[in-house]
Amino acid sequence: MPEKVIIIGAGGHGRVIADILRSSGREVPGFLDDHATCGPDTNVLGKVEDAPRFKDSAEFIIGIGDNKTRMEIAERFKGVLRFATAVHKSAVIAPGAVLGEGSAVMAGAVVNVGAVIGSHCVINTSASVDHDCALSDFVHVSPGARLAGNVTLGKGTWIGIGGAVINDVTICPWCVIGAGGVVIKNLDKPGTYVGVPVSFKAADR
DSSP: OOOBEEEEOOSHHHHHHHHHHHHTTOBOOOEEOSSOOOOTTOOEEEOGGGGGGGTTTOEEEEOOOOHHHHHHHHHHTTTTSOBOOEEOTTOEEOTTOEEOTTOEEOTTOEEOTTOEEOTTOEEOTTOEEOTTOEEOTTOEEOTTOEEOTTOEEOTTOEEOTTOEEOTTOEEOTTEEEOTTOEEOSOBOSOEEEETTTTEEEEOOO
16 A cells, blocks of 8 residues: 655645645545645645644645745654655656655656755746756745756745746745746845846845
8 A cells, every 4th residue: 555645735735736646646645734624625634733643654745835834844843754755747857866855846847867856845837947956945946937957046945937047047045036037147135036137126024
């Protein structure tokens, strides 16, 4: 029998991850969520704080798109829970690419040779991470976003839908690249960047 995986977060992102896991033959007994109620395609087993009750019978994955929330939960249960990865059957992961624990790669995504993906990252639908990229923990590459070769993304960085980063660029931790933004030079100041090419919009509060 395949290892069971419980998903923390019963919203849309969590349900997508459930579909990925089930399509790869893994059993999803249900979700943990502090707010959601049971719906037709969810079985809410309890609240997030209940996770340790299931630690001996299942692995876990955090099905929440927001990077800071995902980090808070992962750090809360570090060393307590075993975290699974989820890779859609249509995704392409090059041999030798590294995928950290708790990370998810969605349908149509590509992770090319030499890429290193940290823990609890999201490579979303049809996103691409090219050769030798290095993504720190809690990064989110949104649907349709593109990273050229040798890109480095700092912890918690979020590349918005349709964003693009040219080769050899480094982005510091906790940056947000707005939808369709194009990054053509290193970014060394945390905050939000928008436009083509991107410019600094605001610092995180």
